[in-house]
Amino acid sequence: MPVIYMLWRFINFSRSLSSFFQSWDVFGLLFNTIAVFIAVVISSLIVGLLISIVTIRFEFAGSKILFTLCALPLVIPSYIGALTYISAFSPKGLFVQLFNSFGLEEIAGIDGFLGSWLVLTLFTYPYVQLICSSALRNLDSTVEDAARSLGVSQLKVYTNVVIPRLKKPIIYSGLLVGLYVISDFGAVSLMRYSTVTKAIYAYYEFSILGDPVIFYSSLLIVLALIISFVQRGSATSRSAKVSGTPKVPKKIKLERGGKMLTYGFLGFVIMLGLIIPISVLSFWLLRGIYYGNDVSSSLPGIFGSFSAAIVTSIFAIIISMPIVILISQYKSKFGDIIEKLMLSLYGLPHIAVGVSILFISVKIFPSIYQSFFALVVSYLIVFIPQAIGGGQASMEQVKSSYIEASLGLGLSKIETFQKITFPLIYRGLFAGGALVFLSTMKELPQTLLLRPTEFSTMAVDVWSFASEALFTQAAFSAFILLAISAIPTYILSTRNLTV
Amino acid sequence: MVFDNLIIRARSLSKSYGSEDVLTDFNIDIWYGSIFGILGVSGSGKTTALRLLAGFENPDQGTIEMHNKVIFDDKTNVPPEKRKIGMVFQDYALFPHLTVEKNIAFGLSKEEIKNGRLDEVISMTNLISYRKKFPQDISGGQQQRVALARALAPNPEVVLLDEPFTSLDAQMARDLREEVVSLLRATKTTGIIVTHDQEEALSVCDIVSVLENGKVIQSATPQEIYLNPINQTVANSVGDPNIIKGVSTNGRVKTSLGTFNSAYDGELDVSIRPECIEVNLDSNGDYVVKECIFYGHDQVISFENKNGEIFRARSLPSMIFEPGDKVCIDVTEVTTFPSKN
Numbered sequence: 001m002p003v004i005y006m007l008w009r010f011i012n013f014s015r016s017l018s019s020f021f022q023s024w025d026v027f028g029l030l031f032n033t034i035a036v037f038i039a040v041v042i043s044s045l046i047v048g049l050l051i052s053i054v055t056i057r058f059e060f061a062g063s064k065i066l067f068t069l070c071a072l073p074l075v076i077p078s079y080i081g082a083l084t085y086i087s088a089f090s091p092k093g094l095f096v097q098l099f100n101s102f103g104l105e106e107i108a109g110i111d112g113f114l115g116s117w118l119v120l121t122l123f124t125y126p127y128v129q130l131i132c133s134s135a136l137r138n139l140d141s142t143v144e145d146a147a148r149s150l151g152v153s154q155l156k157v158y159t160n161v162v163i164p165r166l167k168k169p170i171i172y173s174g175l176l177v178g179l180y181v182i183s184d185f186g187a188v189s190l191m192r193y194s195t196v197t198k199a200i201y202a203y204y205e206f207s208i209l210g211d212p213v214i215f216y217s218s219l220l221i222v223l224a225l226i227i228s229f230v231q232r233g234s235a236t237s238r239s240a241k242v243s244g245t246p247k248v249p250k251k252i253k254l255e256r257g258g259k260m261l262t263y264g265f266l267g268f269v270i271m272l273g274l275i276i277p278i279s280v281l282s283f284w285l286l287r288g289i290y291y292g293n294d295v296s297s298s299l300p301g302i303f304g305s306f307s308a309a310i311v312t313s314i315f316a317i318i319i320s321m322p323i324v325i326l327i328s329q330y331k332s333k334f335g336d337i338i339e340k341l342m343l344s345l346y347g348l349p350h351i352a353v354g355v356s357i358l359f360i361s362v363k364i365f366p367s368i369y370q371s372f373f374a375l376v377v378s379y380l381i382v383f384i385p386q387a388i389g390g391g392q393a394s395m396e397q398v399k400s401s402y403i404e405a406s407l408g409l410g411l412s413k414i415e416t417f418q419k420i421t422f423p424l425i426y427r428g429l430f431a432g433g434a435l436v437f438l439s440t441m442k443e444l445p446q447t448l449l450l451r452p453t454e455f456s457t458m459a460v461d462v463w464s465f466a467s468e469a470l471f472t473q474a475a476f477s478a479f480i481l482l483a484i485s486a487i488p489t490y491i492l493s494t495r496n497l498t499v
Numbered sequence: 500m501v502f503d504n505l506i507i508r509a510r511s512l513s514k515s516y517g518s519e520d521v522l523t524d525f526n527i528d529i530w531y532g533s534i535f536g537i538l539g540v541s542g543s544g545k546t547t548a549l550r551l552l553a554g555f556e557n558p559d560q561g562t563i564e565m566h567n568k569v570i571f572d573d574k575t576n577v578p579p580e581k582r583k584i585g586m587v588f589q590d591y592a593l594f595p596h597l598t599v600e601k602n603i604a605f606g607l608s609k610e611e612i613k614n615g616r617l618d619e620v621i622s623m624t625n626l627i628s629y630r631k632k633f634p635q636d637i638s639g640g641q642q643q644r645v646a647l648a649r650a651l652a653p654n655p656e657v658v659l660l661d662e663p664f665t666s667l668d669a670q671m672a673r674d675l676r677e678e679v680v681s682l683l684r685a686t687k688t689t690g691i692i693v694t695h696d697q698e699e700a701l702s703v704c705d706i707v708s709v710l711e712n713g714k715v716i717q718s719a720t721p722q723e724i725y726l727n728p729i730n731q732t733v734a735n736s737v738g739d740p741n742i743i744k745g746v747s748t749n750g751r752v753k754t755s756l757g758t759f760n761s762a763y764d765g766e767l768d769v770s771i772r773p774e775c776i777e778v779n780l781d782s783n784g785d786y787v788v789k790e791c792i793f794y795g796h797d798q799v800i801s802f803e804n805k806n807g808e809i810f811r812a813r814s815l816p817s818m819i820f821e822p823g824d825k826v827c828i829d830v831t832e833v834t835t836f837p838s839k840n
Binding site: 397399401402404405406407408409410411412413419420423424 | 553554555578579580581582583584585586588590592594595596605606649650652653
């Protein structure tokens with residue numbers, strides 16, 4: 001609804017479109033967005049696929065733990081990742097200070113396109129890794145044996161047989177990464193790389209609801225809709241490919257050189273994605289504590305994050321429960337429409353949803369402008385699919401014969417819901433709600449646009465301190481945010497991404 | 500066994516999904532305390548019939564009465580939870596989040612449990628040592644017992660069993676079948692078993708209804724169904740007869756296995772069950788053994804006449820037949836039906 005409203009506003013622009021294209025750097029921003037989109041998708045696919053193949057198909061000590069360590073950067077929000085890299089590798093950053101005594105005075109620095117590319121790759125390749133490895137595990141290797149027997153070398157089996165068979169999960173996860181990249185605001189803004197999202201926020205600060213804000217938000221939505229449309233096309237057949245019990249392939253034994261190469265590669269990835277960010281963050285945290293920072297300045301943010309996340313997740317559970325039951329019990333057109341509608345919410349860029357809610361609150365319901373209510377509504381729009389996904393997964397185990405058996409034993413419909421349906425789905429619903437809780441706590445662009453004055457969250461604190469280069473302050477909130485969310489995020493996301 | 504009270508009477512039930520008619524003019528009379536079989540191939544509408552009786556789906560037309568009281572017609576529709584009809588599902592539908600004990604207690608009130616009904620049912624079904632286990636941790640046969648116990652616990656007057664033994668191996672199915680039947684008899688519960696297995700229907704049921712394309716074509720005792728099938732479909736569904744085409748004049752029909760009496764004149768199908776053909780080794784015989792499949796309790800002999808037509812006979816295992824042996828035959832019983840086309 002908000003989205004449609006905004007697109008309608010977009011069509012009703014007073015100025016003609018051609019003047020837009022002259023006055024603003026539309027093509028430049030679009031080019032930048034698409035450039036980082038393509039670059040990150042390609043690099044994430046390469047890194048994620050390599051990790052999957054190496055850890056699943058090669059035999060070496062510690063492959064399981066290295067797999068998990070490689071997937072862990074998933075829990076680091078892009079703005080925290082960006083903060084660590086920008087603070088460590090700016091021209092006179094931490095890295096230079098560390099090696100000052102060796103005569104190092106200045107480095108080229110990582111920012112702009114390069115920085116965004118690096119950071120976004122590091123914190124999105126785990127999606128590819130998890131989705132593709134799960135598909136790879138389910139791949140029946142008989143075809144590979146057949147290829148070998150026909151004289152194809154081991155390496156060529158991978159390029160000619162294995163990777164083509166992973167086409168669907170590769171496209172699916174690549175576009176998931178792509179969706180993440182074009183919607184990302186935190187990393188590109190800290191890296192000072194001008195993309196569409198960064199432009200929206202810049203124009204917003206200039207004039208809350210100026211035409212450019214609407215224009216770029218609409219543009220972003222259109223981009224996201226195209227990507228998620230293509231992605232969904234590849235998703236429907238994602239699970240259909242698994243048939244029967246797959247034959248587990250023999251693991252490839254590695255020579256000494258091969259092992260070194262494998263450890264080197266995985267070690268390098270873990271170094272960049274996990275060790276550097278965590279050590280830099282720890283450094284700033286300790287330095288902050290040494291210079292007398294304490295938790296008090298982070299308290300309002302912690303309080304804000306928690307209150308927003310609790311309220312949003314509770315509402316998400318309450319709203320998603322009837323939807324889940326509707327979708328599963330009425331395989332009619334109605335349930336179908338609801339399901340499609342919910343799916344299309346997924347993948348909407350947060351910043352654009354934030355702008356549309358902002359628009360509605362300013363133009364139509366001024367009373368909710370900058371209210372906590374508007375913020376929660378905005379969170380719910382983007383996160384409710386997560387709650388529904390959790391409930392739907394568990395609703396699948398409520399067979400219709402369970403309901404019939406219960407009715408046949410003389411229980412009423414309400415009793416049947418209490419004793420059968422609810423006990424079977426509440427875990428899934430709460431898991432979905434927990435995911436909503438975590439996502440809300442980490443959400444940045446919507447919160448920036450819609451938060452009431454004086455209201456802050458940990459994510460907002462991290463971002464605002466980092467954009468003013470107050471890294472010791474930012475580290476405090478970032479550390480708490482990670483400490484609270486890392487493990488549950490990891491568990492819940494891996495559960496959702498693997499089959 | 501003598502039955503004198505009707506418990507369920509269904510008249511002119513019909514049900515279609517979209518343009519597909521699943522049941523048309525379905526009539527059924529079920530005697531109180533009997534075990535009633537509904538036999539049919541998959542797609543004949545037998546499961547739909549059960550679901551209509553249980554109330555999980557509504558007929559498009561027709562009436563269902565229970566104890567002479569209407570439970571479904573144009574005006575009345577008693578919901579499933581009020582019909583006092585228990586059901587054992589094909590996949591058992593045991594609640595995965597409840598223990599065996601709680602599954603069985605599901606349809607019982609607190610008072611009934613206090614009065615010992617739960618313990619009674621559990622010991623009746625030999626499930627004492629499984630009380631605290633979860634359905635997914637016990638074998639298929641035990642799951643079947645739990646499903647039956649759950650259905651029987653609230654003392655329903657009728658229990659519907661939808662292909663109850665198909666997911667079990669043959670030996671287990673046979674054992675459980677006897678157990679289930681004796682339980683139903685002991686508790687004087689009317690049982691309606693839907694099955695595609697002729698042996699099951701014939702061995703267990705008091706009355707069998709054969710269903711084809713959503714219609715009951717014959718309802719009778721197993722003996723009657725087997726010996727006097729009303730048409731070829733029924734004959735085929737309770738046996739594996741040789742069907743020979745012939746033309747009858749003046750009450751006699753000539754076939755390649757001999758000349759027989761017939762009830763009709765004109766084109767007809769002669770149905771001869773394999774067990775009604777006696778085969779004996781005879782060096783002057785007109786027939787040649789093609790194949791002999793040995794089952795232990797009996798054997799099936801395929802033999803060929805001079806025209807190359809092949810027939811099957813079933814005989815005791817004592818005599819040994821080899822392919823190529825010459826044999827003579829003696830047909831003890833035939834059934835004739837008007838030709839289908």
